[in-house]
Amino acid sequence: MKKALPVGVDNFEKIITENYFYIDKTLLLKDLMDFKGEVNLFLRPRRFGKTLNLSMLRYFYENTGVPEKNAKNKALFQGMKIMEAGEEYTSQMGQFCVIDLTLKSSKQADFETAYHMIKTVIASEFERHRSLVELGREQLSLIEYTRYTSIANETADQNDLRNSLQLFCKCMYKITGQKTIVLIDEYDVPLENSYFQGFYVKMVDFIRSLFESGLKTNPYLQFAIITGCLRISKESIFTGLNHLNIASVLDNKYSEHFGFTESDVQKLMTYYQVESHFPTMKKWYDGYLFGNTEVYNPWSVIKFLYDLDPNTDAFPRPYWINTSSNDIIKILISRADRETKGKIEQLLTKKTLDIQVHEEVTYEDIDSKGDTLWNFLYFTGYLTKESAYFKGHYLYLKLRIPNIEVMTIYENTIVNWFHETIEKEDFRDLYHALENKNAEKVRDILSAQLLSTISFYDSAENFYHGFLTGILSQSEHYLVKSNRESGNGRSDIMVRSPSLRGRSFILEIKVSDQMNNLEQDAQTALQQIFHKKYMDELRTEGYRNIDCYGISFFRKDCEVQFGHPEF
Numbered sequence: 001m002k003k004a005l006p007v008g009v010d011n012f013e014k015i016i017t018e019n020y021f022y023i024d025k026t027l028l029l030k031d032l033m034d035f036k037g038e039v040n041l042f043l044r045p046r047r048f049g050k051t052l053n054l055s056m057l058r059y060f061y062e063n064t065g066v067p068e069k070n071a072k073n074k075a076l077f078q079g080m081k082i083m084e085a086g087e088e089y090t091s092q093m094g095q096f097c098v099i100d101l102t103l104k105s106s107k108q109a110d111f112e113t114a115y116h117m118i119k120t121v122i123a124s125e126f127e128r129h130r131s132l133v134e135l136g137r138e139q140l141s142l143i144e145y146t147r148y149t150s151i152a153n154e155t156a157d158q159n160d161l162r163n164s165l166q167l168f169c170k171c172m173y174k175i176t177g178q179k180t181i182v183l184i185d186e187y188d189v190p191l192e193n194s195y196f197q198g199f200y201v202k203m204v205d206f207i208r209s210l211f212e213s214g215l216k217t218n219p220y221l222q223f224a225i226i227t228g229c230l231r232i233s234k235e236s237i238f239t240g241l242n243h244l245n246i247a248s249v250l251d252n253k254y255s256e257h258f259g260f261t262e263s264d265v266q267k268l269m270t271y272y273q274v275e276s277h278f279p280t281m282k283k284w285y286d287g288y289l290f291g292n293t294e295v296y297n298p299w300s301v302i303k304f305l306y307d308l309d310p311n312t313d314a315f316p317r318p319y320w321i322n323t324s325s326n327d328i329i330k331i332l333i334s335r336a337d338r339e340t341k342g343k344i345e346q347l348l349t350k351k352t353l354d355i356q357v358h359e360e361v362t363y364e365d366i367d368s369k370g371d372t373l374w375n376f377l378y379f380t381g382y383l384t385k386e387s388a389y390f391k392g393h394y395l396y397l398k399l400r401i402p403n404i405e406v407m408t409i410y411e412n413t414i415v416n417w418f419h420e421t422i423e424k425e426d427f428r429d430l431y432h433a434l435e436n437k438n439a440e441k442v443r444d445i446l447s448a449q450l451l452s453t454i455s456f457y458d459s460a461e462n463f464y465h466g467f468l469t470g471i472l473s474q475s476e477h478y479l480v481k482s483n484r485e486s487g488n489g490r491s492d493i494m495v496r497s498p499s500l501r502g503r504s505f506i507l508e509i510k511v512s513d514q515m516n517n518l519e520q521d522a523q524t525a526l527q528q529i530f531h532k533k534y535m536d537e538l539r540t541e542g543y544r545n546i547d548c549y550g551i552s553f554f555r556k557d558c559e560v561q562f563g564h565p566e567f
Contacts, residue, residue, distance in 0.1 A: 002272065005306045012055040016076045021271065023264045023298075026082035028053055028257040029060055030089055032223075035253065037245035039215050039224045041238075043231055044249065044258045044290075045381025047299035047320060050227040053257065054100065054183045057225060061181050062098040065132050070094045096222050097172035097180040099125050099165070106190035111199040114190055115206065119154060122164050126152035129172070136175030144171055162206065165214020169221055179222035182214055188228035191237075195363035196327055208237050216240050229380045233360040248359065249379060250388075252291035259288065259295035268301065274308045284316040287402030289385045297381075300405055318408040328376050329410065331366055333417045333454060341454050343374075348410060348456040352386050352398040374399065382406055414454050419470055421453075427474045434495075434505055437547060439562040446471075450556045460511045464553045465492060468509065478503075491534035500542040506534050510552040518552050518559040526550025526561045535565045 006020040015022050032040070044050055059073045060082070074093055077083055083090060101121055108114040130152055137145055148171055150156040151164050160167075169180040187207070194203035215224050216239075231246060238244055247254045260268075265286075269275050281296070281304060288295040303319040336344065343353055355371040355378070365372045377383045378399055386398040401407050433441035449471060456463055465482070472495055473480045479498060483490040496504040508525040512518050529535070529548045538546050550561040 005272075005302050005309070007302055007306050010051040010055060012052060012059050013073075013076060015052070021268065023260060023268070024081050025049065025053055025257050026056065026060075026077065026080040027085070028254065029057065029082045029092075030085045031254055031257070032057075032225075033089055033092065035245070037223065038221070038243045039241055039245065040226065041231065041244060041246045042225065042227045042254065042258065043229060043246065043379060044227070045229055045288075045297075045379075047297070048259045048295075048381070049298050050258060051102065051185050054185050054225060054227065057181070058098050058100045058183060060093055061096045063094045063096060063176070063178060065135075065176075095178065097129070097169075097176060097178050098183060099129075099168050099180060100183045100185075101125060102185040103189050104186045107193040109197055111194065111202045114194065114199075114203065115158070118190065118206075119156075119161055122161060123152055123154045126164075126168065129168075132175060133171060139174045140171055144174075158206070162209040163213040165210060166218050166220070167213075169214065169218055173220040179220055181222050182224040184224070184226045186228060187211075187226050187237075188230050188232060191232055191363060192230075192327075195366070200363060204237065208239060211237065211241075212239060230361060230376065231359050231379070233362050246359070249288075249290045249385070250357070250359070252293070255291035255293035255295075259290065260298045260301055262286070262294055262296070265296050265301055268305060272305055272309065274305065274312060277304075277308060277312075280316055284404045287384055287400075287406075288381070297403075297405065316405075318405045318412075320405055321409050321412070328366070328373070328380060329382060329413050330417070332373055332377065333413055336454070338451075344410070344414075344454050345456070347383070347399075347401050348407070348454075350400065352400045353383075354396055354398055356391075357395045357397055382409070411456055414456065415466065418453055418467070422449075422470055422474055425474070427471055430471065431475055431478065434547065434549070435503055437562050439549065439560040442549065442551075443558055443560040446551070446558050446560070447556070450553075450558065455556070460553070461509065464509055464511060468507065468551070469493060472507075490537065491529060491532075494538065496538065496541075496543060500544075502543075502545070504538050504543045504546050506538070506546065506548045508534070508548075508550050510550070512552050512554040515554050515557065518554055518557060519561075521552035522550045522559040522561040524550065525552060526563045530563070530565070 003019050003021040006015050006022070009015055009020055042050060059076055062073065064070055064073070103118060103121070105117040105121060106114040108117060126148060133145070133148055140148070144167065147156065147160050147167055151160060165182060172178065172180050190203050190207060191200065194200045215221065231248060265281060266278070269278055269281065281301065285297045285300040285304065286294065288297070297320055300319045304316050307314040332340070333344070347353055353374065355374045358372060358375045361372060361375060366376065374383065378397065383399040384402040386400050388395060388397050390396070401410065430442065430445045433445065453467065469480060469482050472493065477497065478495050481494045483492060483494065491506045492509045493507040494504070495507070496502070506529050508529050510521040510525040512521045526548060529550065535546050535548070546565055548563045548565065550563070552559045
């Protein structure tokens with residue numbers, strides 16, 4: 001039997017013991033020991049293996065206090081790359097206390113619920129070590145023991161919870177003589193969520209104090225690993241942590257340990273015997289550059305392989321769109337001025353965008369002008385680095401959309417935004433112009449809408465068809481039928497009154513390859529309606545009042561030609 005694909009499995013022990021396929025990232029341990037960072041912040045997009053790596057670190061380093069369990073944990077690493085690194089590295093196995101926290105569950109609607117979820121996560125880790133505390137109770141003061149048990153029982157007040165990381169490290173050191181490794185996964189989830197939900201200031205204050213107690217001047221700390229997408233500015237979160245080592249998508253250090261390298265993907269595809277799909281895999285899920293390392297989206301690679309297993313003809317899909325918050329892209333698009341819309345269109349045509357790097361940000365910066373929002377998109381995986389250069393004393397990046405998968409996220413978000421926008425507008429003037437055979441007025445209304453929307457031209461005819469269908473569908477008095485999807489030789493769009501005595505319209509679309517061809521292409525579209533007798537369908541249904549329009553588009557311009565079936 002082949003190994004199973006670990007779809008959504010981010011527990012290292014489960015992957016190894018239940019025979020899932022594991023891409024060996026254990027040399028992350030070697031790099032951590034070589035670079036000796038005391039507080040390390042790893043910044044990667046969502047679903048790029050951060051949680052699984054933290055789980056792997058826990059099973060490697062943790063001394064559970066139970067010899068049999070320690071032996072089982074050690075057995076998990078047999079055959080792994082770290083075991084070949086030498087005694088100086090493997091001797092660190094099972095030598096430390098570990099507190100392993102994830103803040104993912106704090107994505108809640110209000111501060112009280114989010115705080116409660118964080119409190120529960122911390123309590124769970126305190127409870128996991130309760131038996132050790134009970135055995136070593138005599139080593140603790142009454143106050144320390146009381147505070148520890150109140151946190152484990154979820155009865156502690158907020159002040160004690162703010163100090164919980166240092167309390168844990170101190171208690172473990174007193175009982176075992178070992179310092180603690182602190183693992184905190186997705187630290188910025190509560191911050192991102194609280195910004196969009198409206199309680200950002202309260203959450204920043206709590207997270208800052210939690211981190212200060214455990215990571216700043218904590219003599220019982222061995223080292224800490226924190227993961228997230230964004231480097232929230234020191235002033236708001238990492239106050240005074242001068243020993244903070246940051247490894248972002250800009251850095252070469254640790255670059256191959258998060259996400260799949262090309263050799264990782266080739267190994268997987270060979271194992272599952274789907275090597276012929278490699279070109280598709282590369283176009284859809286490759287394209288990230290972490291430091292100078294080419295990286296694939298691991299979540300999407302695994303999901304595509306999972307779909308290929310029973311059906312080797314399976315199509316790739318944008319799997320990542322449902323696992324990562326797209327609120328930042330929604331904000332970018334909904335608040336974009338004309339200059340920003342132009343930059344989005346530039347990216348959608350596979351061109352690059354030059355920005356100055358700002359590594360320290362806050363979510364409150366989303367509303368600011370300049371390059372801040374583009375930095376958000378870069379560090380969260382919606383843009384990637386093409387190249388880097390210095391301009392004066394500042395680092396600049398040429399950014400692009402990484403791959404087809406992320407391109408579809410932009411396009412789908414734009415389409416949804418467009419429909420939400422036009423639903424708020426009144427297009428009675430457009431229908432009056434159609435009814436009055438006023439092609440010039442129709443052209444002016446459509447051109448104005450083109451200027452205000454965001455275009456993508458890779459599939460230009462589909463874009464303009466969707467654009468026009470969306471606008472026409474806002475009328476309460478007409479039914480709109482799109483024929484493009486059927487490919488049945490009918491006109492692009494038919495618009496008709498529910499009553500056979502009412503008006504009906506046929507619209508045919510052409511996309512011009514240059515501005516000078518607009519009028520001719522609109523006329524060609526109109527002639528196609530007559531030559532192919534698109535009117536016959538409406539006449540068969542009983543409509544007699546039929547008008548025809550040929551419409552051509554080039555970028556943000558259009559031309560409209562009117563004709564009647566007797567033309």
